[in-house]
Amino acid sequence: MDDVHRRVVPCPPDRVDEPQKQRISGRHLGRNAASLRDDVVVLHVAFRRNRRAGERVVEPYAESEEENDGEDGRHDETARLAPTGNVQCRCNHAATIPRNDSSVNGAADAGKCVDLEGPRRYNERKRPPFSSGNDEARPVYKNSRICVILPAYNEEATIASTLEAMPPYVDHVVVVDDGSRDATAEIAARLGARVVKHERNRGVGAAFNSGIRTAHETGADIVVNMDADGQFNPTDISKLLDPIVEGRAAFATASRFMDPRIVPRMSRVKYWGNLFMSRLIGGIAGRRFYDVSCGFRAYSRDALDQLNLFGKFTYTQESFLNFAFKGVSILEVPIEVRGTRAHGRSRVAGNLLKYAYYTAKIIVRTYRDYRPFRLFAAAAVALFAAGLALFAFLAVHYARAGALTPHKWAGFAGAFLFMLGTANLFLGFVLDMFARMRINQEQILYRLKKLDK
Incomplete structure (x- = not known):
């Protein structure tokens, strides 16, 4: 250039x-x-x-x-x-x-508009609180380079105020425009952010993955992810950075419910839904979590090297399970946030049934990938129990009536359930071997990423 x-x-x-x-x-x-x-x-x-x-x-x-x-x-x-x-x-x-x-x-x-809104880089007279390039003279947060990722979808009403509120120690800001139909990308680019454009809306999870790939290119030591809808205050970023810089955690996440004094206002359905999801993820991971759905988080570079996500709809619960299964240190930090968006409605949790369906699918798939034997063994136990109940019913009927008629169906159904249980148990053993191979492959990938630095 x-x-x-x-x-x-x-x-x-x-x-x-x-x-x-x-x-x-x-x-x-x-x-x-x-x-x-x-x-x-x-x-x-x-x-x-x-x-x-x-x-x-x-x-x-x-x-x-x-x-x-x-x-x-x-x-x-x-x-x-x-x-x-x-x-x-x-x-x-x-x-x-x-x-x-x-x-x-x-x-x-293809007849598309190509890079016709690129902003001029700010000169010394109009310097943004972050830079789209390398600048050794910029403030460094405790010897760590900071990159902030902002997934955005039709956020032209709030993207400017979010970017302008970035602390001076933020070195890079990556805005992932997930197929917006408004001027979100133009405003972000004009303010100096690095914009990653999706041609169509692919979901928050896909936007997060695109942001992580771009953040790696900046060479950041710590990557912060936050929403661009005005719910989070950029001045609170330091509260998530300190535990990572001090070595107390590799993954720090804002918690809306850890401190009862700062619980944000929201509908009862969303409140109890968040608590249920936190209990569910905590039960699967084997430890207690207060808030697994908040999108305000900070990751060390080492933690990101170990993170492998596949969900496109969302990433919040999957990342908790991914880190928990790999033994990455997780810390929740109580931070006061807005309970609702500053403008518009949530694109992720706006439809609660849709959110519950896609989130449950992501959780089941993640648990299947890392704990397949437990998942299929639990299914096998349930099938064995149902089959055994049918056999018991048939046995009681035979003892009273002296004949299997007219409940022979219970015997056939019980035998079928036992066969399904045996198949699930066998499938659990096979998938457990694949899970071990997956873990080995992820460890190899992690070491390759470390060598690539």
């Missing part, structure tokens, strides 16, 4: 109307990219209307006189840009089109 084509153009204000939204077709981008010799093309796009012909014309346009005026009073349309992915462009934003970039060319050929 250091070799940038510089072009100074006059920008008479009487020739340019209010900037309007425009989508640039792949054909138009192809002609422009092919006609320029430099590696990076900087486009400033604006519209003006030809009142006589009624046509819409594309012209160069500098973003603002205050920041782009050249020495001779003309607008300098050069800007240092941070690529932010395929998002809807606005005509008063700069854009970068790297030459020979297959992902950009492919998107352009």
Whole structure:
């Protein structure tokens, strides 16, 4: 990005109307990219209307006189840009089109808008509380580099206030735009965050995984995950960082219910649902948890190297079980949060039946992967008990009536249940062997990640 084509153009204000939204077709981008010799093309796009012909014309346009005026009073349309992915462009934003970039060319050929809203990096006069690049002069939180992940879906109403409230020791902010249809990605990119774009809504779990992969690239020592809906206060991040920096935990999570004095306001259904889920996860993991569904968490890099998640709908309960089964130290930190979103309704827990179904599926699958013998042995015991009850019923009937008729069905049903129980027990043994292989593979993957640093 250091070799940038510089072009100074006059920008008479009487020739340019209010900037309007425009989508640039792949054909138009192809002609422009092919006609320029430099590696990076900087486009400033604006519209003006030809009142006589009624046509819409594309012209160069500098973003603002205050920041782009050249020495001779003309607008300098050069800007240092941070690529932010395929998002809807606005005509008063700069854009970068790297030459020979297959992902950009492919998107352009598909007629999609390509990187036409990338923000200029802030200069010293407008410095954000975080940086999209490496900056050794920035404050470091107790010798640890901090990266914050913000999964977001249609959060244009709160994303700006969340980003602006980030503490100065946060080195990187990654916003995962999970298929938003509003200006979430544009606002986040304009404020200096690194934006990861999903073409469609894939779920909070998938957004979290994308954020983790990007956070690894930043080289952060501690990764903080929080929602972008205004429920969490960024100034509380240090409360989660301290236990990790001090070595008291590898995974620190905010707890809304650990301290009765700071329990947030929410519906009774959600309150009791959270408590039930915490008891369930705690029972499976073999220890007590107060809140396993809060999305405000901090992870050491070592903990993230051991984390392997597959659920796309959510990640909260699965990560608890994943860490508990691997012996990663977990600490709950009482933190006061909002009980409801600042705007709109929850995309995860908005439909409680849907939430219960997908969450139960994720929990069962996780338990199956790490404790298969216990799961299938429990099913086998239940089947054996049901079969034994049918045999007992048939035996009592035979003792009284001296014949099996008319309840021979109980004998056949009991035998069938015993067969199913035996099959489940055998399946538990087989899957237990696969679980051991899985654990070995994850340990190998963990060591490879450590060597890759």
